[in-house]
Amino acid sequence: MISKKVFSAPVSIFGRLLAAVYVGQFYLVYRDSKQVSALTQHFDTLVRESEVEARNAGKIIRDMFEQAQG
Template sequence: LLARWHAEAAGTKIRYVPAGIPDLLRTEALVDYEAGIANKSREAQAGETQYRIDYNRRPETDMEVCMPRHTLEIFARGLGVWDRFPEADRHQQLLHMATLLDDLYPTFRLFLYDGRMRYSIPYTIFGPYRAAIYVGDMYLVLNATQPVRTLTSHFDNLI
């Protein structure tokens, strides 16, 4: 479903506020760890990660991601859900993210915001067409123009 929405939005800007570390920036070790604690399929998670990397290598892709700076800080310190993820793997994850960000620029850009000043739920905006709000194991999908514009404005204000 997400792949179809990405395809429909080809050539437009996709904006993404992740629930944690952005999917396409995760290492295999992090995919394994997070799949284990969430009881999700490792293969499905890895496939989604690879799809998103491949998608962002396309020249027509324009994706912006905005996430709280403190998510990276607590990840680096091994706090919260990452308290059992080994320090060496966390370090490798951060290096992997930096490398991918350099490699995928300018089709993929990551922005950080101060979670003490702003709040956001996780969502993805697929151009002017739709927005999908992540609510755990499902998405609340908005196809009407005004809610998509409102979330687009919210995203821009995070930056």
């Protein structure tokens, strides 16, 4: 099996009616139900493909912060 990594621009989902994608200095905001649904599915895929489980995220972020501090 070939391993793959999934990357994404930051995505925020606000229920079924609104979703936003951060693209640098501004956000693209979607209100169309098909687009919001597609971004929701994309977000779900990101969660499933994550190498880090939610319960370990805090420790990993702290470790990364400490490494960056030197």
